Amino acid sequence: MLDVINLSHTYGAGPQAHQALGGVNLHVAEGQLVSVVGPSGCGKSTLLRSIAGLVRPTGGRILIRGAQVDGVPDDLAVVFQDYSRSLFPWMSVGENVELPLQRRGLDRTARRAAAAEALDAVGLGNAAAKFPWELSGGMQQRVSIARALAYRPSLLLMDEPFGSVDAQTREDLEDLILAVRGHHRMTIVLITHDIDESVYVGDRVVALTKAPARVAGDLQVDLPGPRDQIATRELPGFVHLRAEIGRLVRGKHADLLPNLLPNRSVH
Amino acid sequence: MTSTRVIRGAIGVAGLLAVAELAGRTGLLDPAVVPLTSTVVSDTVGLAVDSEFLTDVSFTLIVWAVGLGLASLLAVSAGMLLGSLPRAESAVRPVLEFLRPIPSVALIPLVTLVVASDAWMKITVVVYAAMWPVLINTMYGLREVDPLAKETLRSFGFGRLDVLRRVSLPSAAPFVGTGIRLAASVALIVAISAELLSGGAGGIGVYIIKAGSADRVDLMLAAAMWAGVLGLIVNSVLVRGQRRLFRWHEART
Numbered sequence: 001m002l003d004v005i006n007l008s009h010t011y012g013a014g015p016q017a018h019q020a021l022g023g024v025n026l027h028v029a030e031g032q033l034v035s036v037v038g039p040s041g042c043g044k045s046t047l048l049r050s051i052a053g054l055v056r057p058t059g060g061r062i063l064i065r066g067a068q069v070d071g072v073p074d075d076l077a078v079v080f081q082d083y084s085r086s087l088f089p090w091m092s093v094g095e096n097v098e099l100p101l102q103r104r105g106l107d108r109t110a111r112r113a114a115a116a117e118a119l120d121a122v123g124l125g126n127a128a129a130k131f132p133w134e135l136s137g138g139m140q141q142r143v144s145i146a147r148a149l150a151y152r153p154s155l156l157l158m159d160e161p162f163g164s165v166d167a168q169t170r171e172d173l174e175d176l177i178l179a180v181r182g183h184h185r186m187t188i189v190l191i192t193h194d195i196d197e198s199v200y201v202g203d204r205v206v207a208l209t210k211a212p213a214r215v216a217g218d219l220q221v222d223l224p225g226p227r228d229q230i231a232t233r234e235l236p237g238f239v240h241l242r243a244e245i246g247r248l249v250r251g252k253h254a255d256l257l258p259n260l261l262p263n264r265s266v267h
Numbered sequence: 268m269t270s271t272r273v274i275r276g277a278i279g280v281a282g283l284l285a286v287a288e289l290a291g292r293t294g295l296l297d298p299a300v301v302p303l304t305s306t307v308v309s310d311t312v313g314l315a316v317d318s319e320f321l322t323d324v325s326f327t328l329i330v331w332a333v334g335l336g337l338a339s340l341l342a343v344s345a346g347m348l349l350g351s352l353p354r355a356e357s358a359v360r361p362v363l364e365f366l367r368p369i370p371s372v373a374l375i376p377l378v379t380l381v382v383a384s385d386a387w388m389k390i391t392v393v394v395y396a397a398m399w400p401v402l403i404n405t406m407y408g409l410r411e412v413d414p415l416a417k418e419t420l421r422s423f424g425f426g427r428l429d430v431l432r433r434v435s436l437p438s439a440a441p442f443v444g445t446g447i448r449l450a451a452s453v454a455l456i457v458a459i460s461a462e463l464l465s466g467g468a469g470g471i472g473v474y475i476i477k478a479g480s481a482d483r484v485d486l487m488l489a490a491a492m493w494a495g496v497l498g499l500i501v502n503s504v505l506v507r508g509q510r511r512l513f514r515w516h517e518a519r520t
Contacts, residue, residue, distance in 0.1 A: 052422050078422040085415040089515040090437045099433070100423035133518050151423065 001187045002028040002051065002155060007060035008212070009046050020046040022212025023060065033181060033188040035198035038208030038216075039249055044191045047213065048159050051189065052078050064155060073155070077148035081160035083140040087132040087147075093119070094128030097147045104151070118150035119143070121180055138169035142176070149180060158190040162197065171229050174201050178227060195249065199241045200227060207248040217248040284308070302485035310489035319474075324493065326469035327458050330386060334393025335454045339447050342398045346405025350439070351431055356406070363402075371396035372460050385468060389461040396457040397450035401443065408442025409435055441509070441516040448505040455498050 004026040010019045020043035028034050038044050049055040051062055053072035062069040064076075077100070080086040087096050097115035106114065119125055122142040124135075132140050141161060148156055158177075162170040178201060181188060192198050198205045199221055207217045223237055232238055288304040290296045314320045349356040371392050382388040412435045420430050462472025471494050478486035510517065 049418075054418050054422060072421055072424050074424055076422070076424075078419070080415060080419065082415055085413045086419045088416065088434065088437070089518075090440075090513075099420075100425075103424050131515060131518070133515065 001030040001032070001065060002026070002189070003061075003063040003066075004047070004051070005061045005063070007047065007050060007057050007062065009043070009050060009055065009057040009059070019212040021050075021057065021060075022209075022214050024208070024213060024215055026206060026215065028187055028189060031185060031187055033177075033190065033201060033203045035202035035205045036189060036191050036208060037193065037195055037198040037205055037245060037249060038213060039210045040193055042208050042210045043213035044193070044208060045159055047208075048078070048157050048189065048191050051155075052076060052157055054078075075153050076155045076157065077151045077153040079141075079144050079148050079156070079158045079161045081163045083137065083144045083164070084132070086144055087140060089131065089133055091131075092128065093124070093130050093132055093135070093143050096132060096143060097128075097150050100147060100151045114150045115146075118146040121149060121183070122146045122176060136169075138165045138173065141165060141169075141173060145173070145176065145180070149184060152184065152186075154186055156186050156188045158188065160191055160193065162194075163192070170197075175227075175229065177201055195242055195245050196233065198245065199223075199238055200229075200232060205241070205245055207245050209251060216251075217245070219245065300484070302488065306485045307488045307492070310485050311492045314486075314489050314493060320490065320493075323469045323471055323474040323490075324497075326386075326467075326473070327455075327462065327471045328497075330389045330393060330458045330461075330470070331451075331454050334390045334458065335397050335447070335451055337390065338394045338397035338450060338454065339401050341394065342401035342446070342450075343405050343443055346402045346443075347409065347431070347436070350406045350409030351435070367399050371457050372464060375461060375464055379465060385465075388465070389458060389467070389470075392461050393454045393457050397454040400449035400453065401446035404442045404446030404449075405439060408439030411442070412438045441513040444505075444509045444513060448502065448509060451501050451505055452498055455494070455501065459494055 004024055007021050007024040007026075008019070009021040010017050012018060024047060026034075036044055036047065046055060046057075050057045051064075051069065053069055053076075064073050067073075088099070091099065094112070094115050097118055098111040101111040101114055116125070116128060119128055122145055124139060124142055124146065127135065127139065127143070132143060135143065141164075145161070161177075162173050165173065174197060177188070177190075190198075190201060202221050204221060205217075205219050206215055207219070208214065209216045219241060221241060223232055223235060223241075284304050287296075291298050291301065291303040349359060374395060375388070375392055378388050378391050382391055416434050416438060417430050420434050425433070459470070459472040462470035463476060464472075466476060467473055471490055475487050475490045478484075478490060
């Protein structure tokens, strides 16, 4: 589905230059939910923006279904962390969700129906007439998610989608993502700095080093489904993975601490 | 809360009028030079049904409305163009910075030479003066558009024109609204100034000149009162319109 090949990106030039990505390689299979985790400022967002075609990387290539990304790819949606800036305040919730559907060539009734269905799916079935700023933060992020779902992208990118909501809302939204991906066949790349979250929602976790980012580790998450906020998080497999990713993210590879982590495989 | 403020304001106005009236009655101010407040107030009321004065008001309002409309149209288009083309903006900015401080009334003699029609001469001067607040606010509003809002639309595959039309324009609209409201007051001042300076077939300014040459200071003051009242009405209508139209903007800031 998605191939990132030796991707590098440098902002600016000369002594002010900042290299955000230092050769990232990544393959995401169709239908997978991959969490990308890394320390703050490591270039995670640059990676996501490059995939979305919003940033033109200075080196390397990105392929979506074999086609090189050049500009914003079709059939892709992004959910940003900052919902209050990403939703349009002059439009109602329903209009916000409908807007991208104009690109799908749907007529007004079809757009309205698709928006209503997506809002239903995120539990905001009766908020269509409200304005985004009349809703709580968590509800606003649900609207962003509904907008992305209604568009029915084959690739959904999420940039720290739960970074600006409280802990309880965060758990609800994590479960929402897990629930909706069951209905919609799509590939999801979720960027986060929260290691627990990366394991909890992911089929696979890709850990990045600090900037210039490279892939520090790529771990399969073989936890049983459906996941549960309490039961899943107390599984030994979850705890092991979390520890291992923590070390990867901090730059100390697990190999350096063989006694603490005797077994890399998880069940 | 607001009603007590209104009452206090009314007391202030009444107090000022009473003091001025007293100054006239006691001979502190010579009523032959400065007419009694009561005379001016009753003249002001009288003008509201004076058909000659009302014709003059309509002259002024037409110049004002056409001037403001043209200025808004021109300035919003120019502001959008400059706001979305930063290179063109940096080339044009010095020219704008030079033209902006020129008082529009200083252009009246020049415009009179170029534009034959009296009404269009005044409209031209009004357009010149009213353009600036709209232009500056439009450019500012476009600069303030949230880059993330634009990226959101782009990420759904919308092109540059769509981003301009669906994100930049609506998000700059409250700033444009403020610009138009400021321009409306400027336009009224300049319309009446142009009438005072160059006369013409009619207008509040023309009425004031006529009253002056007939030595009717009371009517001059009464007409000036109406100019002030018009300014107040225009401003409060626009404030209300802005509040209603851009509720989303106020709710967020």
